[in-house]
Each structure stands twice: as C-alpha cells, then as structure tokens.
Amino acid sequence: MVPINLLSWSLCIVPILLMLIFMIIFQWGVSKAAPITLVITALISIFFFKASGKLLIDEFLRAGWNSIGIILVILTAILSYEISYEARAFDTLNQLFKKIAPNELIRIILIGVVFASFLQGITGFGVPVLITAPLLLEIGVAPLWAVIIPLLGHSWAGTFGTLGLGWNSLLIQTGIQDHALIFHSALYASFFLLLLTIYSSYTIAYFYGGWKAVKKGFIAIAIISSIQGIGQIIFSTINPQLAAFIPSAISLGALILLSKTSLYRDEWRMENSKIMLQIKTEKIKKERGLTTHQALMPYYIVTIISLTILLIPFIATYLGSFSYGPRFTETSTGYGFINKSIEHYAPITPFTHPSMFLLVTSVLTYCYYRKKKIIQMKKFKPILLRAITKSLSPSIAIFALLSISRLMAGTGQTEVLAQGIANVLKDYYVLVAPFVGLLGSFITGSNMSSNILFGDFQLHVSEFIGLKTSAILGGQTAGGGVGTSIAPGNIILGTTTAGILGSEGRVLIKIIPLTLIIVSLFGLLLYLDYFFFF
Template sequence: MSINIGQWFATLVPILVLLVLLLRCKWGGDEAALAGLLFSILIAYFVFGGGIDMIALAVAKGMWYSLSIILVVFPALIIYEVSRESGAFAVIRAGMQRFTPDKVLQVLAVGWIFVGFLQGITGFGVPVVVGAPLLIGMGVKPLTAVLITLLGQAWGNTFGTLGLAWDGLISQVDISDSLTMNRAIIWTTAMLGIVNLIAGLLIAGLAGGSRGVRRNAVTVILLGVLQGAGQMGMALLNPMLCNFVVVSLSLGLIFVIGRLDYYRQPVELFDPAEEKAENTAVGSKMNIQQAFMPYLFLIVIAVVVLLNNSIKDYLGQWKLSLAFAGKTTALGFETHSYSAYAPLAPLIHSGAFLLLAAIIGYICYTRWGYIQAGGITRILKNSLNKTIPSAIAVIGLTAMSKVMDETGQTTVLAQGVAAVTGGIYPLLSPFIGLLGTFMTSSNLSSNILFGGFQQKVALMLQIDKVPLLAAQTVGGAIGSIIAPSKILLGTATAGILGQEGVVISKVLVGALLLCAIFGAVIFVSYQFGW
C-alpha cells in the first residue's frame, strides 16, 4: 500500500484529538473516546477510501472486542463494592499495619509486588482494577492508587498472563533457531528488568516522597534485581511460567522483609487520603484472612484453571465469536475475513474469575453477618452506575482503534515513520510498540499488529531483527501505562471516572522518555555491532 505525506498526517488526527481533549480540555474518557472515534471514521471514509460497510464492520469488531474489557470491569467493581459493604477495607488496612507499620512498604507490597503477581497470572487489566481499590483502602489517594497500579503492572505485560504477549510476538515473526530465541529473550528481559526497577522506585516515591525512595532504595533494588534476573533466567527455560514463578517468590520475600527490625518503625505516607468513616460496625470481628477472602479465591481460581492445561482446555472449549467478511478500501488496503473473530471463552475469561470470586466473597460475608440487609441491591446498583460510563469510553476507544487498524491508518502511521527515519529507525522502534498498546490497550495486540512489521524493517535496513523485536514488546509493555482503556479501568474502580486525562498527563512524558532511552540503547548497539 503506497502512502503520501497527507495520508500520514491524517492518521495523526484521531490520536491528537483524543490527547488534546483528555489532556488540554480535561474531557472525560467517554466523551473524548467518542470524539476520537468520530474523527477516525471521517478520516477512514474521506482519506483512506473505506466504504460505509467496511467502517461499520470495524466499529462492530471494536464493540465485540470491548466486551472482553467490560466483562472485567463490572465484576471487578462488584468485588470492590462487596469488600466496601462488608467493611473489609478497614480490616485490610489494620492487617497491613500488623504486617509492618511502615506504610510505604505496605504500598510496595500491594501496588508493586502483588499487582505484579496478578499480572503474572491474569492480566487484561485485572491488576489495576483489583490493586487500586486495595491501595485506596490502605489510605492512598485514588489518583495515586491508579498511578501506582499502572506502574506496577507494566513490566509483566510481556511474560505475564502466562507469556501470552510473548507468544503473540513470536507467532508473527521467524525465530526458528534457539540462539536467536535466546538472544531475543535476553534483550527483552534486560529492558523489562529496568522498567520494573524504575517502577519500584517511582512507587516508593509516590507513596513516601523522596524520603520513601531513600529509605526503601535497597529493598527496591534487591527485589528489582531478583525479578529482573529471575525472569531472564526462567524465560530461557520456560517463557510461559517465568513471570509467575518470579513474582510468586517476590511476594513471599517482601513479607519476610517486612518482619525486619528496620521496617518495624511507623512510617506514614507522603500524601495520604483523608480518613473516611468505614463500614466497620458489622465487620468489626472480621480477621485479615476473611477480609482478603474474595482476592484469595481469585488467586486460587486463576492458578488452578490457568496452570492446569486439562481444566483450561476443557473449560476453554466453549467459545463465543462473530463472523466478519473481508473488505478492501479504495486505496487497496485489505482486511481479513473471519469465521470466528476474537473468540471469547467465557469460562476461562478473567471476568469469570472475578465474578466467581465476588459471589463467593458475598456469600461468605453474608453468612458471617458482615453484610447488612439490602446489601446486594446497593452493591449491584453502585457497580452498574460506575460501569456504564466506563463501558461507553471503552467501546469508543476500542472502536476507534479498530477503525484505524481496519482501514490502514495505523499501518500507514508506522510505515511512514520507518520510511522517513531510515537508518535511525532503531531510535524510534520502541515507540511503535508503545503506539500499538496505546491504540489497543494490549501488548498482545500490539505485538500481533507490529511484530511482523518490525521484522520487515530489519530486513529492509539489513540489520539484526532481535533488538527491534525486543523493542516492540518492551515498548508495548511501557505503553500499558498510558493506554486509555486500561486507565479507564483504574479510574472507574477508584471512583475518579473522568480524570483519565490527569492520569495520562502524569505518566505520558515518563513513558516517552523511557522509550527514547531504550531506543538510544538499541541504536548504539547497532553502531557497535552488539
């Protein structure tokens, strides 16, 4: 597909509209998403020659794909409301105080290590929707809680979710020999280890200010090196389980660290939330194990199902999908036909795990007398009220990304960058992965979308493809920090829906800077033949 400068600039319009409305005009995610969708449709029709039927199919694909995200949001909000209604958050806060009176370490344990653990087994936004309410219950401000969970889950976006995004990458490229595979793993895990270490230090800073960084620097570096080096070593043996195994060890280690005399001193948060009256009357006799009941069940369910191939395959055989015909734009860009597009396996979907955990939690709390009469009505009403606006935003964003992808806009944007930059393209290679995740809110989708493209650029420039493939998925992992749909999951469950632009404004520059640094490292590696 040939491109020109006008088409390339046109592809920027929907993205710029989205960012300006979120960052400058302070629009909510639902309004900005619908505006971005409108502009992507106009560009698709008038510039790229997409017919009305083709655009309608792309929007339909986006709506179908967004269902997977919404099915995570609603049950996650139910878990949150069940815990709030029962008074569990007050008990969790008190229990964390017994673990260590150092509240900064508490935040690191939940927002960095536990969130990383959840990313290792589930992904799909679950770490954000589970972690943010827990942090809020521990006294962290809602906005800060969302920022912390976004940072904490980022590094696990390649080898987490049982290596799903990594499988997506290698399925699109030619890595036929073990030496090339091992080099790709080393490049990728080395950069992800740095992402994780920086995230840990930033989380310590968000929780405790500059003093929090200084006081916890050794602990963060110790855990960061363990996770980074451990993931590298384990990935060479088993990419599917490497992240899960390493974060499981880290989860145990941080609780050992919390028992050290160094962490027996009370340390307050740098900027805590205002104390609120909690529903503790009915939950005053609740213990910490009961308070964590829904989350413990969530972990058990996910581990039992996802790590047991027999159970996973049996439950995963029931799938829902839609068929879509292939179409071609006036410029010659073709889309595939699908007899079963984006099949949804409801029984092994993260939303199913969340919903089952929420139901078990509600039953247990009701039997123990921690939820008062009328609780189920309040839980469902509050959950639904928060889900509707976030669902509108998710549908708008996902449909926008599908319209841009299906009509060739995303491909033209990436190809234009490669064509213009030429030999300095490696500097920008991580940004392609970041773009893919920003548009789709999934490192897996980003790798499928641009993995083959990165390989083609390497062939065109006659350079080693391994660093570019690593840059693709690492950039995608960094992109998960600024992905609007993932941010929406956080703001919805944190009760600050409409502040998506504020969240993006606080992490955008850092994400771009990190991609620039990795791009520079990759560029230098080519110059010296590493």
C-alpha cells in the same frame, strides 16, 4: 495501495493527537474524549482513506466483539470489588498491610507494585489497577496517586503477565518458530522490563518523599526489583506463562520478610508527602470484625481458580476447547488495502477468560460472606446495581477506543503511521521501535493488542532494513508493557474505583513524561547494541 506521504501520515496521527489534546489540555475524561475522536476518525477513514460502508460496519462490529471481553472483565472486577467493599474487607486489609509493613513507603510499594504485579501475573486487563487503587486509598494515598502508582508499578509484568498472554500473542502474530530467535527476543524483552521495574519502583519512592524516601527504601526496592526483573529473565526462557507470576509471588514474600528486619520493622512515614492525604489512619473502625483470611478470600479464590484451570494441562485443554469468534468476510478500501476474511475472529474461550474467573470469585465470595453473615441476602441486588452503574461509563469509553483502533487498522492508517516512520529513519529505526510498542498499547489498551497490531510489522521492518530481529521484537513488547501504564482503558478502571472518574487527563499528564523517559532509554540501548555490537 495506501499512499505513504506527509499528508497521509499527518492524517493518521490526528486521532492520537486529538485524544491527547482532549484529555491533557481540555482535561476531558475518556468517556467524552473517545466518542468525539471516534467520529473524526470515521470521517478521515471515509473521505481520505476511502473506507466503504461495509468496511466501517465490519470494523465497528469487530470493535464491539473485542469490547465484550474487556467489558466483562470490568463488570466482574467491579462486582468483586463491591462485594469486598460491602463486607468492609478493605478496613481489615488496611490493618493487615499496616501490620505487615509498618513503614508507609514499603506499604505503598507492597500494594501498588508487588501486589498489583501479582494480580497482573494472573489476570491482567486492568484488573490490578482496579483492585489496588481502592486499597491505596484506604491507607491514605491521594486518589490521583492511588491510580498512578499501580499503573506504573505493574507495567513491568505487562508482557509475561496474564500467564504469558501478551508474549504468546507476539509469537502467534509473527509466526516465528526459530527457537534461537524466540530465546533472544525473550531476553531482550525481559532485560528491558528489568530496567522498567527498577525505574518504576524508585520513581514511586521519589514521588512519595523525594531522595530521602529513595534512600530509605533503596535496599527493599533493589531486592524486590531484582527478584521481579531477574526472575522474569530466567522464567521467560523456561516457562513464559509463569515469568511474571512466580517472580511477583516471591517478591511479595520477600517484602513481607524484609518488613520484619531492623531496616523496616519500625513505623516510618514522610511528613507532608505530596501523594498522601493528611489524615489520620491509625485508628480504623472494625465494625464487622473480618479476619485476615476472610478479607483475603477473594484473592485466595481467584488465584486457586486461575492456576488450577490454566496450569493443569487437561483442564486447560478441555475448557479451552469451548470457544467462539464471529466470521468476517473480506473488505477493502478504495486504495486497495485489504482486510482478509476470517472464519473465527478473536475467539473468546469463556471458561478460561479472566471474566469467568472473576465472576466465579465474586459468586463464591458473596456466598462465603453470606454464610458467615458478613453480608445480608438483601444486599446482593444493590451490590449488582452499583457494579453495573459503575461499568457503564468505562464500557462506552472502551468501545469507542477500540473502534478508533479498528478503523485505523482496517483502513491502513496504522500501517501508514508505522511505515512512514520506518522509511524516514531507516537504520535509526532502532531508536523508535519501542515507541511503536508504546503507541500500540496506548491506542489499543493492552500489550497483547499492541503485539497483535504491530508485531508482524516490526518483524518485517527489521528484516527489510537488516536490523536485529530479536532486539526489535523485544523492544516492541517491552515498549508495549510501558504503554499499559498510559492506556486510557486501564486508567479509566483506576479512576472508576478511586472515585475520580473523568480525571484521566490529569493521570496522563503525570505518567506520559515518565513513560517517554524509559522508552527513550530502551531505544538508546537498542541503538548502541545495533551500531556498536551488532
């Protein structure tokens, strides 16, 4: 049995601390910080947690397999972006957003919160950040903030987004079947996420122009946050697959309508906003004359494909039946920590995977633009080469990050880290349960992976200590949702398309304090719920 003491717990936290030190203090990019941290994590695994050579190889292979799905999303998303860029679609979208939302603050919220959340409802895996960061750049947002805004803005949809993937992962991992427990867990999670969308949207407004901007956007933000948050509460207990998508789609329409009212129909902007570049964006060259529908074509296509395949039962069942996951035999450490054998590890369903949707979208968009003579035939090869080149550095970082995560999980370090906290805090564990979810998303890159990594542990800790299980599970996945905004994998997607690759540490410096505040609020609410209402 892996010893749970101060030494082992301290060693378990080393990889996380190193990543933070390298990225925040040394200002290294993920592609540099992650491989070095991986080497140190491997040495700790060998010499202190007695990992065998076979275990190390297996965990690296698992990480490689896990990386494939994410790397494919990165490549196909960047390919879609490059096709739109080549067609100068972003110029047209810039004009569209300005026409829809003359108020600059509302325009930022429209792109960085509402549109990013809409994309999260369908795709996920960092795609919303990757796509909206360049859109924010086009309307004059500074590169660093063009990454930070969608990271914060779409995080509320991290649990029920990707058509409920993160939520379903929690249910599968914990194996809970009690309908009452599932119902109340969904209520806790969605209530916390309501607070998150309110908090994130007003925070973005404050960064844009202080309290003056908060006052100016107060009504619009209150309305869209209510639609998103309350809508998610309702749908999370009825149809979790649509709990992020439908509210974000409704809020998109609501914000467009609000921009036609006397409150927001006039042009308005904050002078000398610290998140805006001081450039003139009024006159935009429209060299190729794309129509609005032509510029929006990729988003039409990905929405239609995603909803058709995933929400029509017989299509989803048929295409989802094609899957593959490699077989791994049982491994164990010198301490007897066992990784059970598995016949089909993390199976990928290629025809229902987000990368397939994005690939088909890219191909159809290119063919459409080619037919309309918006893009020349000879441009495809340069577009593809640019997409591959931009994908290389993020792909290396993703593999290194997932390898760190797998080594920590496969050698018992993750369990030691969490159990050490639980053993010390006991009843007060309710205060940190959301932080465990946050930690899971940070080290794995997604709420789905956080729920897989820590969901079962949170369930057993709540039962062992005697806590309210629904509250702990709700706190786990809500914390995981917050954690998507500081997941290095998501950050690197944004810095890639924003043209500031290597600035991930600067992004973390800005976001981490914000995440700690809201997750602390989750913990405090769980504490009050347990000690005063349980």
